[in-house]
Amino acid sequence: MREFVNIPLVHILTLVAFSGTEKLPKAPVITTPLETVDALVEEVATFMCAVESYPQPEISWTRNKILIKLFDTRYSIRENGQLLTILSVEDSDDGIYCCIANNGVGGAAESCGALQVKMKPKITRPPINVKIIEGLKAVLPCTTMGNPKPSVSWIKGDSALRENSRTAVLESGSLRIHNVQKEDAGHYRCVAKNSLGTAYSKLVKLEVEALNMTNATEREESEPEQDTKVFARILRAPESHNVTFGSFVALRCTATGIPVPTITWIENGIAVSSGSIQESVKDRVIDSRLQLFITKPGLYTCIATNKHGEKFSTAKAAATISIAGRMAVHNCTVSGEEKGTAEDE
Known part of the structure; x- marks a missing residue:
């Protein structure tokens, strides 16, 4: 005969409750x-x-x-x-x-x-006023950023500019006009557009001077022989700054070369997406000034680039922006190099 074990009812209920709540x-x-x-x-x-x-x-x-x-x-x-x-x-x-x-x-x-x-379209390098002698080549810059990548078009006066044998919008967004004529003079602006919006540059003026004996020599000097090349070179490097949070800082970089280089600004390895850039060109020297509102430290690099045939050269100069009270290393390095293919502007 099987033996039964007497277990108090309260113990049985306790075991049942515990087994029901334990995970x-x-x-x-x-x-x-x-x-x-x-x-x-x-x-x-x-x-x-x-x-x-x-x-x-x-x-x-x-x-x-x-x-x-x-x-x-x-x-x-x-x-x-x-x-x-x-x-x-x-x-x-x-x-x-x-x-x-x-x-x-x-x-x-x-x-x-x-x-x-x-990212909505943003024009990071707007066009600038240009004064040029008739018959030369003019390039109006328009560097943009955005995601999806913006398409770039140009407006002359109040009408959309149509490309022709002399006028083309480059992959970079810049407008190139070969053999500039008097009728090319006027006001221009570039338009960057993607699915998120549209950005317009300010109006800039293209002035065309008639070719005469006085500036004919200047034209010849402005069009060096095909085999002449002068690599991009930094003349004035940006300076490092130690500033307070929320300050405005201007970084300046000048460069020269034949043809005249273009200048790009890089912040911590990425193309500058904030601030404003003002540029001017005189006597084959490009002067670029970057205005910044400082909320964090960073390393800013000025990159000057020009092209020779199927190759292009670059020169770089870097400066550090630090915020007062934070540890930082101030440095400024300048370098130059020759690289592979580039867009013909």
Whole structure:
């Protein structure tokens, strides 16, 4: 005969209640995978990574496989790590973002999504007033940035400018006019357009001087023989500054060469997306001035480029902007080099 064990009813009820409330360990499962997020510059972007597990997991975030640190003030991580917010998107924030959840039970769970930074068109190097002798070549610059990449067109007076055998819009957005004629004189502006908006440059004036005996010599000097080349060279490098937060700073860079170089400004390895650039050209010297509103330290590089046949040369000069009270290394380096193919302007 089977023996029965007398177990008090209160103990049985306690065991049943305990077994009903205790959770079994569960490895993390991401129930809401990350998706591709589109965001405009200076707007907020958010990634949601919903996780089920027991015990509660530790969640970390990476961008392009680099850990996002909790104390990075550009990000906000909330909801026990499940919500990542980029507080003010910059054009350099695009990339692959991943959340990794781990609670020591089973393997870690991971989900990744892309941030695609969209940018309305911005004209970073507007055209400038040009005065030129009839018969020479004129180039009006118009450098733009945006995502999707903006298309560039030009307006002369009140009408859209049509390209012809003498007039062309280059890949860079610049307007090139060969063998300038008197009828080319007038007011011009460039227009940058993408699916997010349109940007217009200010009006600039192209003045054409009639060819005469006085400036004929100048024209000959302005058109060196085909095999003549002078590589781009920095004449005046930008200077480093240590300023207070919120200050305005002007960086100046001058360069020369044959043909006259173009100047591009780079901030921490990326084309300058803020500030204003003013340029002038005289006696084969280009003078570029970058106006900045300082909210963070940075390394600014002036790059002068010109072209010779199928090659082009570059010269670089860099300066550091630091904010008072923060440690910084002030330096200024100047270099020059010859490189491969480039656009014929």
